[in-house]
Amino acid sequence: MIEFNNVSKVYKEVKALDDVSFTVEPGSVTGFLGPNGAGKSTAMRILTGLSRPTSGSATVLGRPYGQLDRPAYRVGTLLDAGAQHPGRTGREILTLGAIVLGLPRSRVDDILDLVGLTARQGRQTVGGYSLGMRQRLGLGHALLGRPEALVLDEPANGLDPHGIQWMRGLLRDLAGSGCSVLLSSHLLHEVEQVADRIVMIGRGRVLAQGTVGELSGGRGLEQAFLDLTAHSGRSTA
Template structure:
């Protein structure tokens, strides 16, 4: 389970998050939506242990990230697909991750196959990867330890239609196996296809939290999103 409970985060007197609470249950995909500057990335960074809340509590599997005994096996994260060293090959990135987790090298080949990177592609330096290939590699790195929770920020960014379909099937399969998935994306139609629940935030506050049926009331997700966020949009600080 992934949970934020009354989380507030303040930067230089400005509230990036303001009393935010929501829960992602095992076996489900929750779409995390909001305009630029709404606080999505801040919330995900707090969940991943990269920032501390000013107040409130953020937990994965019942504990703050820093208190997880084996975080690589508990939670997989993709917050920035471009964060890997450009001079390393895709295989080297996954091999280093596997070594850190104490996993056999065979897991690297399993993950490469899972995310659709060929042996030739895996042997190339990341500087030559397309954005879509970087995303596949980042998703693979997040899945190395077979985590029970996933926190993914814009994982479909740069994927072609075939790649988006692959990601949709992957996430639904992971949820079916019991994984709790938190998914941030600007591709509202794709979120509509894969998510069980939607959390929308604007200006650092939760605007809506519920199933698609509960939130839509006969509207598309895009129409619902625009209606809820039009009055709360603010320029990123």
């Protein structure tokens, strides 16, 4: 389970998050939906221990991330696919991750196959990868430890339509196995297709949350989101 309890974050005089609360249940996918700059990445950084909240708390599997036993094994994260070392091969990056987690090197072959990277692509340096390939590699790294929770920031960026469809199926399979999946995006259609529940955020505040049907109210999810962001005083442009 993933929980945000009244989380606020203030940078100097700017309130990046304002009393954010929601829950991601085991065996479900929650879409964290909002325009760029809405506060999604800040919330995920707090959840994974990279930033401290000004007030409130964020927990995963019942504890703050930093207090978990072997957190990188139990919680898979993809926050920035571009952060991978460009001079290393995809296989080297996954191998280093497997060593840190105490996993056999055979896990690397399993992961390359799972995320659709060929053996040849695994031998290429990441500097030569497309953004879509980096996303696949980053997702593979997040899945090395067979996590109980997944935290993914804009994972569909750079994926072609086939890759997006593949990712949806993978996330649904992971949720079906009991994993709690938090997926952030600014793309309405992407979230609508895969999420059990959606949390809409704008200007650091939760504007609405619920199932697609509950949020759309017969108007369609896109119109509902446009109405909410307009009411919050922020354009989605």
